[in-house]
Amino acid sequence: MIWTSLQGWLPRGKHIRVYSINLTRVRHPDWFRQDLQALLGMLATRKIRPRVAERISFEQVSDAHRRLEEGHLMGKLVLCPDLPMAA
Incomplete structure (x- = not known):
């Protein structure tokens, strides 16, 4: 898999964690809803801009x-x- 190949290029034992919003929405709708609520909350409070x-x-x-x-x-x-x- 391509992600496994990319892991070898990262320095000092760093890792890649892929988050697919579309797959999460379909496979884990509760997680998706929680993530979306957290994201919208951070936007509303300007923790992220x-x-x-x-x-x-x-x-x-x-x-x-x-x-x-x-x-x-x-x-x-x-x-x-x-x-x-x-x-």
């Missing part, structure tokens, strides 16, 4: 994909369906 590069409308999705592929973004692009389309 995700870096948002830009909020974009649906109209800008193809441009967003291009920008993501190019890299160099400082933060995430957030798709906001309620943003008005550009004139």
Whole structure:
């Protein structure tokens, strides 16, 4: 498995722990609900503050994909369906 191969590249006995939100939601819905509540709680109390590069409308999705592929973004692009389309 690829994860086992990656373990050998990590320095000083560090480990990789993979968390798949989709698999957890399906296989362990109670864990998923607890994790989501904890995450939303941390957002609400500002214990975590995700870096948002830009909020974009649906109209800008193809441009967003291009920008993501190019890299160099400082933060995430957030798709906001309620943003008005550009004139």
